[in-house]
Amino acid sequence: DREFVTDDYTNITPKILSYLNRDLHLKKDNPISIVRQRIVNYFYSSFTHGGNPIFSVYDNLSPVVTTKQNFDDLLIPEDHPSRTKSDCYYVNRKTLLRAHMTAHQSELLRSGLDNFLMIGDVYRRDEIDSTHFPVFHQVDAVRSQRKEQLFQDHPGLELFEPTFDPKNPLIFENSINDPNKQSCHSLEATKLMETQLKNHLIGLVHALFGDNVKHRWVDAYFPFTHPSWELEIFYDNNWLEVLGCGIVRNEILANAGPNNSIAYAFGLGLERIAMALYKIPDIRLMWSEDSGFVSQFQNKKLNEKITYKAVSSYPQCINDISFWLPSDVTIDTFTNNDFYDLVRDVGGDIIEQVKLKDKFVHPKTKKHSLCYSIIYRHLERTLTQAEVNEVHKEIEKAIVKSFNVVVR
Known part of the structure; x- marks a missing residue:
C-alpha cells in the first residue's frame, strides 16, 4: 500500500478505488480470465524456442503509473486529448491509474525483454451504457527482432536506412510522413514485420473465433506506432473492431535501450472479445458474483462454446x-x-x-x-x-x- 499526495488533478472517486485489486483477468471462471488464458495459450504454443515459450507474461503490474509511463514514454503529445482530466483518473498531477497496458512497455523493454504480453485492468472516464465501464481489461504485446532474427534467410538486408546510425539513434529525426514506414526503417524490414504481425494476429482471431471468420484491416493512427492498423472481424452480422496494432516507433525503442531492433505491438480489450464470444449483453455482468451468471462459466473446457443465457431480465x-x-x-x-x-x-x-x-x-x-x-x-x-x-x-x-x- 503506497500513499500519494493529492492536488488539483486528483479526480479518483471512492467507487473507482473499490475496483482496484479485483483482478477479474486472474479470477478463475470469469469470462475475462477465460479469454486471457486462451490468448496466452496461443502465444505460448505459437512462439517457442528449444521447446520453451519465448513470450513472457506480466499480469500483476501495479495499475498506478506516472504520466511519463502513460504518456511521455509513448510519444503522446502534451496537448493530446487523452491526457485531460475528463479522460483519465488522476491520483495527482504526476500519477494516474493507467489508461492502457502499453504504459508498461518502456520499463519492460528497458529491463531487456523483447517478447512479452502485458495484461491487466485499465481505467478511463467514459459514458455509461451496456458496453462501457470505467474499468476494463487489456492485453498488450510487443515482439522485437534484431537483424539476424528478422533476416535469417536474407543476411544482406538491413533493418535501417543508410542515413540512420544505430549507435546514435537519438540524433536521427525519425519522420512518419511516409504512410508505408518510419524514415529510419528500411522498407524490407517494415514490410516483413507487417506481414508477421498480421499473420500472427489473424492466427489469434482464428484461435478465438474460428477459422472461417472474415476479417479486414483498416489503416489507423496511434502516437506510438507507425504504420498502424485496426483489425476488424465480421461476427454476428456486424464488423467488430477487435484490436489495434502497428510497428513500434523507433524513438520508443531507442529511449528504452534497444537500438538495433525493430518491433511490432498490439493491444486488445478482453471485455469486447468476451462479450462477443459468449453473447454477454451488459459489461456490468463481468463484475457480478451472482451464481446465475458465474455458474455458466464454471468447470468448462477452455475452448468450449459457451452462450450466456439471461438469468432474468429485470425491468428498467x-x-x-x-x-x-x-x-x-x-x-x-x-x-x-x-x-x-x-x-x-x-x-x-x-x-x-x-x-x-x-x-x-x-x-x-x-x-x-x-x-x-x-x-x-x-x-x-x-x-x-x-x-x-x-x-x-x-x-x-x-x-x-x-x-x-x-x-x-
Whole structure:
C-alpha cells in the first residue's frame, strides 16, 4: 500500500478505488480470465524456442503509473486529448491509474525483454451504457527482432536506412510522413514485420473465433506506432473492431535501450472479445458474483462454446434530472464525464445508462440548462420505484453540492 499526495488533478472517486485489486483477468471462471488464458495459450504454443515459450507474461503490474509511463514514454503529445482530466483518473498531477497496458512497455523493454504480453485492468472516464465501464481489461504485446532474427534467410538486408546510425539513434529525426514506414526503417524490414504481425494476429482471431471468420484491416493512427492498423472481424452480422496494432516507433525503442531492433505491438480489450464470444449483453455482468451468471462459466473446457443465457431480465426504471448551470458554466463547457462519475459514485452498479436528453438556453435570462435520463436496473433483482426515487434524490443533492447547480 503506497500513499500519494493529492492536488488539483486528483479526480479518483471512492467507487473507482473499490475496483482496484479485483483482478477479474486472474479470477478463475470469469469470462475475462477465460479469454486471457486462451490468448496466452496461443502465444505460448505459437512462439517457442528449444521447446520453451519465448513470450513472457506480466499480469500483476501495479495499475498506478506516472504520466511519463502513460504518456511521455509513448510519444503522446502534451496537448493530446487523452491526457485531460475528463479522460483519465488522476491520483495527482504526476500519477494516474493507467489508461492502457502499453504504459508498461518502456520499463519492460528497458529491463531487456523483447517478447512479452502485458495484461491487466485499465481505467478511463467514459459514458455509461451496456458496453462501457470505467474499468476494463487489456492485453498488450510487443515482439522485437534484431537483424539476424528478422533476416535469417536474407543476411544482406538491413533493418535501417543508410542515413540512420544505430549507435546514435537519438540524433536521427525519425519522420512518419511516409504512410508505408518510419524514415529510419528500411522498407524490407517494415514490410516483413507487417506481414508477421498480421499473420500472427489473424492466427489469434482464428484461435478465438474460428477459422472461417472474415476479417479486414483498416489503416489507423496511434502516437506510438507507425504504420498502424485496426483489425476488424465480421461476427454476428456486424464488423467488430477487435484490436489495434502497428510497428513500434523507433524513438520508443531507442529511449528504452534497444537500438538495433525493430518491433511490432498490439493491444486488445478482453471485455469486447468476451462479450462477443459468449453473447454477454451488459459489461456490468463481468463484475457480478451472482451464481446465475458465474455458474455458466464454471468447470468448462477452455475452448468450449459457451452462450450466456439471461438469468432474468429485470425491468428498467427511468428518471430524468434537469438543472440550471451556474452563471460561469455553459452547456458546452460542462464536463459530462464529471456528471457520469458522480452518478455512478452515488448510484453504484444499479446505474445501467446515463443519456444527455436535452440542452436548453433560456431566451430571456440566457441561463443554461441540461437534462439527463438516468436508467436504473439491478442485475439480480427488481428495483422498486421507491428505491430508485431515493437514490435519485441523493444524486440531486450531490450535484447541487458538487456543481453548484439548481435542480429544476
